[in-house]
Amino acid sequence: MKKTFKGGAHPHDFKELSKDKSIVTIDAPDKVIIPLSQHIGAPCEPLVAVGDHVKMGQKIGDSKAFISSPVHSSVSGTVVDIKPCPNPRGVEVMSVIIENDHQDEPVEDFSFNDRLSDITRDELVSLIREAGIVGMGGAGFPTAAKIISCAETKIDYVIINAAECEPYLTNDYRLMMEYPNEIIDGLTAITKIFDSKIYFAVEDNKPDVIDRYQDMVKNRSDIEIVPLKTKYPQGGEKQLVYAVSGRVIPTGKLPSEVGAIIMNAGTVYAIYEMIQRRKPLFERVVTITGDAVFSTGNFRVRVGSTFDYVLEKVGGFKEEPAKVIMGGPMMGITQYRTDVPVVKTTSGILCLTEKSVDRPKRTYCIRCGKCIAACPMNLLPAMLSMYAEKKEYDKLEKFDVMSCIECGTCSFTCPGKKYLVQNIRDAKAKVGEIRRRRAQEEKEKKEAEAKKAS
Amino acid sequence: MNTSYVMSSSPHMRSDETVTKIMRDVIIALVPAGVIGVYFFGPRALMHIIITVAACIASEWAYNKITKKGYNTIGDLSAVVTGILLAYNLPVAAPLWIGLVGGAFAIIVVKQFFGGLGQNFMNPALAARAFLFSWAVIMTTWTAPHTVLPIFATPATDAIATATPLVALKAGQIPDAGLFNLFIGNVGGCIGETSALCLLIGGAYLVIRKVISVRIPLAFILTVAVLTLIFARGNNNLEFMLSHILSGGLMLGAIFMATDYATSPVTKKGQIIFGIGCGLLTVFIRYFGSYPEGVSYSILLMNACVWLIDTHTKPKAFGEGAKK
Known part of the structure; x- marks a missing residue:
């Protein structure tokens, strides 16, 4: 196996x-x-x-x-x-x-x-x-x-x-x-x-x-x-x-x-x-792909070339893209402008047409549990997402929100097209903030006590 | 430079799985039991199915319209599933209006009042069935297979009444029908519940298509099996146990009702607890209740415990408690 x-x-x-x-x-x-x-x-x-x-x-x-x-x-x-x-x-x-x-x-x-x-x-x-x-x-x-x-x-x-x-x-x-x-x-x-x-x-x-x-x-x-x-x-x-x-x-x-x-x-x-x-890292291989790109392929690109330049060099678009992503479709980052440079971590530039952009009309959870079966971290994405929507941060912590690796498998799998990992990602930032504040407060409290004792 | 690109948080692709596809699979899985139901109970059974499905779809559509939801949910086919399940839980001799009342209650009161698909805490078809027990005589008048019934008119109840195998089991006897007839469904009972064979075929389809896991049905049926084997009445323990498993609504309940997504736990451990709970309550009601069948009420009671079960059966995150 x-x-x-x-x-x-x-x-x-x-x-x-x-x-x-x-x-x-x-x-x-x-x-x-x-x-x-x-x-x-x-x-x-x-x-x-x-x-x-x-x-x-x-x-x-x-x-x-x-x-x-x-x-x-x-x-x-x-x-x-x-x-x-x-x-x-x-x-x-x-x-x-x-x-x-x-x-x-x-x-x-x-x-x-x-x-x-x-x-x-x-x-x-x-x-x-x-x-x-x-x-x-x-x-x-x-x-x-x-x-x-x-x-x-x-x-x-x-x-x-x-x-x-x-x-x-x-x-x-x-x-x-x-x-x-x-x-x-x-x-x-x-x-x-x-x-x-x-x-x-x-x-x-x-x-x-x-x-x-x-x-x-x-x-x-x-x-x-x-x-x-x-x-x-x-x-x-x-x-x-x-x-x-x-x-x-x-x-x-x-x-x-x-x-x-x-x-x-x-x-x-x-x-x-x-x-x-003796050649330092100043160029890399970038996959330029997606259904909006005229000619897909793999290209050796100098770091610092703009997306615009690279896309034009490979032949431009066959259809105006609706979404431009640095990286892959599961964890890549969307771009709001394309005059940004290719950097060391630009593994790909993915250009999707309107047809390939995921825009669900309605999102809802039917509790099918597919996200739970698929979660590679063994979390309960459906419940985490629900707690995130309700802003119940103590529950989120209890249900291991911080273990989430944000791979997006839950959102990918969801038949109700819910924005699961997106909700969880937001909540993680909040829980992280709460944890930092708590640590700070504890530190201050300890310092105050130490002062009192001396 | 174009600056009107869609900005969104990853992932940027989705599987082609949809709620409609899942519900379509459930409908396909329900077909064998329906076909054999119509074969044993005649065209009137089909009429019941048509009426409950129509009532559920119409209620769903009307509720969306009246509350100005701005979208319509009949396309997700969940109302069709509820309609079919409700019909499968009706005795064939019941008057046809009972399906209309039941369908409207299931969709509007049990499902939509609580927020619609995925939000309801009780199985709509089962809760509607419990509601329909307001007409207790209608809901407990059983017909023997192959009895010729009118399609539209309501048959006179005293002429056609028969006992279900559960009545015999309650008295501690093995049903006369025999295990084979129980297995294929050639016995009195609700339209879609009698044929263990067809329900198992449907269940296998759902498991293969990964719509449900075996956890709830297996835990449910095994619990009933173990209890009825240990606490068997009469002198043939094995036959008594098998008769229990093949009788009444156990297969329909365990495979299609207890696995309802909205009203069953989402955690693996929770699903097993839920199945065992359903099995325990079923045997308890079948042995000690005033009514011979316990599947519907056991599931409804366990439905009410789902949130409690889910929040107490959190699985260990990958890496949680791992040692160096």
Whole structure:
């Protein structure tokens, strides 16, 4: 039996729109907008000033904070402005705007040079940090910080998340199919960081990847290909660790709690590029898809190219989209404007026509329990959503609202088309606020008591 | 630049599952029992089904109109399901107006007054049936299979009355009909309740289509089985137990009424507790009640406990209490 988790759903994956399209490079635009925060953690401070000349791959922003990741210029040219700019996350982010001189003058020679044999662990980690590598599945957690924070714990499951369980997205699939040697080099680099076997987890809707990689690692004992059942959200952190290792991450803890660390397939490729080619993360593969797009496919795009530019380059729309999403349809973020830049975590740009936009006339719960059967966290979404509507925050806490991973499986499954996860997401923010306030009050109370005692 | 894009919180896609599809599956699952009901009790049975369904749809439509809901819910087919279930719970000799009264009561009072589909706390068809017991003689006058009845006129009750197997069981006897007739439904009883075989076929369909889980029906029927086996009357325990399971409204109740989404628990543990509760009450009423059948009332009583059960049977979240 294929490894998997309990619950989940089987959305139609729409990967047929782009899975057979080879990666095509999109030329750099005349101007790039490089946000100084493309990750979870502290934003970077700019290292350049207006008027400075920068090279392609030059570090233009960094931070001293532990959880942060530097950003690099994706072109060579001149810094023309540093100002807050619209960002695909929906907020304005301080960004460096660079006018491209179209010379693509690299900061260093990016040609291949095998350095794997004599590289040390510390060198590897520092290169990963300097390359600005973050989790490329969408969350954008700085990879170096993740590795360093695991230093104290015994890691015996290094899991590569190649599940790509989001419908529509095929960027990881194309990377794995077109760059197998590079991915294997990336994996080899990771084996030098952790004293553990690597588990390369792929959903079984990608049999060609499984066959290819199984063949490539057949003489290696340090890498194992783990086929997983195709089911959403197979790539969820807790679901993936459980499927691969059978271990359950305790509520509120990280995978390292059970000796596991997860890296995305795209991240592995980025590690390869830095180690073997000294090329930092300033371009990535983006799946451009959806029924509004004229020509769907997978494209290598410079970070900082706007959605508008990229969409125009691939041939524009065959029908005006009603919804533009960064990422996949299950957890992606809708865009209110398309002059936002592609960032490190832009796995896809999904453009849906009015026909594909979900607008239920009426939403209601018939208590069928389908959301409950499907919840990969074993929660009761129907009840949580109802309590959220009634704003009963104490009940929400009691019914584990904070365990929700917001994967959206409940809303997807609901025959009454209720906005379950959307209600729950709102409630989570409120409960989080209440918890913080409570902690603050307790702290103040303790301090007051301590004062009284002294 | 277009700035009129739809902004929304993820997910941005939905399954093609709808309430209508679920209700359509329930209707399909109810067909075998209806067909055999019409076969055993004649065209008058079909007339009852048509009238209750029509009454339920008309009530649903009228309520939406009168209260100016702005949408109509007849399309979700839930009123059709209620109508069919109500007809299946009527004796074939009952006057036809009883279906009209029952249908209107089920939809308007039991379902819509409490907020409509998913909000009602009692099963509409069962609550309507309980209401119709205001006409106790009508509701307890049973007809033997293959009795020829007029389609429209009300038959004289004394001419056609027969006893149901439950009366024999109550007296501690094995029904004369025999297990085979009980199994296929060739006995007196409500229109859609007699054929365990057809109801089981419908139930299997619902389980395969994942409309219901086996938890409630299985817990319900097993509880009745165990109790009637332990506390069997007469000298053949096994036959007594099987007769109990195949008689009355147990199969119809366990498979189609106790599994009603709105009025049964949503948690797995809760569903098992609910099923066991229904089974306990059914046997209790069948053994000690003044009326020989207990399925309807046991389900209605358990309906009232659903919220209590649900809020006390929260499953452990994935990762809750997990150790390193």
